[in-house]
Amino acid sequence: MNTFRLCTVLLFAALATACASAPKPMAPASDSAAGSTVIDGSVAASTTPVETAPVATGTTPDTATTDVAPVEAPVAVAGDAPATSAEDDFAAIYGGSVADPTLPAAVSSPAVYDPWEKFNRKVHRFNNAVDRGVARPLARAYSNVVPRPMRLGVSNFFDNLTQPLAAINHLLQGRPVQASQALGRFLLNSTLGIGGIFDPASDAKLPRRSEDFGQTLGVWGWKKSRYVELPFFGPRTVRDVFGLAGDIPLSPVRYIENDKTRIFLQGLNLVDTRAQLLSLDSLREGAVDDYTLVRDSWMQRRAYQIEGTRSQDEDKSLPDYLNDEDPDPTVPANAMPMPQITPGG
Numbered sequence: 416m417n418t419f420r421l422c423t424v425l426l427f428a429a430l431a432t433a434c435a436s437a438p439k440p441m442a443p444a445s446d447s448a449a450g451s452t453v454i455d456g457s458v459a460a461s462t463t464p465v466e467t468a469p470v471a472t473g474t475t476p477d478t479a480t481t482d483v484a485p486v487e488a489p490v491a492v493a494g495d496a497p498a499t500s501a502e503d504d505f506a507a508i509y510g511g512s513v514a515d516p517t518l519p520a521a522v523s524s525p526a527v528y529d530p531w532e533k534f535n536r537k538v539h540r541f542n543n544a545v546d547r548g549v550a551r552p553l554a555r556a557y558s559n560v561v562p563r564p565m566r567l568g569v570s571n572f573f574d575n576l577t578q579p580l581a582a583i584n585h586l587l588q589g590r591p592v593q594a595s596q597a598l599g600r601f602l603l604n605s606t607l608g609i610g611g612i613f614d615p616a617s618d619a620k621l622p623r624r625s626e627d628f629g630q631t632l633g634v635w636g637w638k639k640s641r642y643v644e645l646p647f648f649g650p651r652t653v654r655d656v657f658g659l660a661g662d663i664p665l666s667p668v669r670y671i672e673n674d675k676t677r678i679f680l681q682g683l684n685l686v687d688t689r690a691q692l693l694s695l696d697s698l699r700e701g702a703v704d705d706y707t708l709v710r711d712s713w714m715q716r717r718a719y720q721i722e723g724t725r726s727q728d729e730d731k732s733l734p735d736y737l738n739d740e741d742p743d744p745t746v747p748a749n750a751m752p753m754p755q756i757t758p759g760g
Contacts, residue, residue: 527710528642529641530641531641531642535644535706538644539705541646542644542646542647542649543705545647546689550686551689551696553686553689554692555690557687566687569687570691571604571614572610573684574623575600575601575605575610577625578597578600578604579597579601579667580627581594581597581624581625582594582595582598582601584626584627584628584630584631585597585624587628587631588630588631588634593624593626596621596622596624597626599621600621603615603616603621604616627655627658627662628658628659628660628661629652629657629659629662630658630720633721638721640653643656644710650709650713650714652714655717668681668684
């Protein structure tokens with residue numbers, strides 16, 4: 416009996432020693448201390464603290480419950496980053512979201528109405544052939560032989576002859592101030608400028624503005640007109656073709672009775688006009704479609720001649736370099752060798 420009690424005591428002592436020496440289970444560490452995260456029942460342990468990553472949807476994954484409140488990270492959404500100065504400049508010029516809401520809307524080019532494109536392209540090829548074979552060689556020879564001061568005098572002379580026509584069209588457009596300026600420019604250059612060879616009117620602050628009856632029809636309401644290219648005359652619209660009927664009788668060159676003198680002046684005007692366009696040849700040669708380049712450029716400038724000059728008169732805050740109108744690059748109607756028109760004939 417004593418032996419049985421001794422064995423029982425030794426057995427309980429061994430069990431107590433085994434329980435005391437067994438490793439104790441570790442308590443779960445918090446996210447802030449051990450960086451572990453419980454996801455779907457599994458434990459992802461890390462030896463170093465891990466920061467909570469931003470989530471695009473604004474929510475965070477399920478984490479183990481701790482006493483420390485999770486820190487919300489900023490949400491990264493595409494497009495929230497502030498635009499750079501280059502992006503702002505691009506948006507201001509080409510449209511899109513503009514950082515400054517006070518900036519004006521991007522400029523849009525007017526649509527070109529060209530239902531006769533197939534015919535116009537044929538005429539354009541013909542005009543280019545005439546230009547390469549006749550007009551451009553004459554213009555280059557004229558620029559190489561005639562000194563620049565003399566060429567400037569020729570340009571001033573023919574420009575002065577257009578001022579009476581400009582004065583009449585200004586009156587028809589309801590702009591008497593501009594009409595008086597054009598008439599005063601003509602009288603001053605014809606007298607002190609020795610027939611218009613010199614330009615004292617510009618020194619007298621009389622602006623030069625080219626106006627024709629085609630522009631007057633546009634001001635009267637004929638805004639949209641189909642594009643047409645005429646042989647020798649070049650780019651036009653149907654509106655401007657009708658405008659020629661009002662411009663041709665008012666050309667002073669038409670009333671020169673001597674045929675040789677009249678034809679010489681008409682030819683000189685054409686050559687001088689073409690010489691002023693020589694600087695554009697390199698641009699046209701590099702164009703993918705020369706017809707489209709000429710058509711769109713001419714139509715945009717024509718729209719500016721009708722609307723832009725009137726806007727300048729109403730807005731006096733424009734800088735001087737925008738208020739100065741450059742010479743008209745189109746072939747003038749009075750330069751074409753057409754039959755002489757006499758009063759009553």
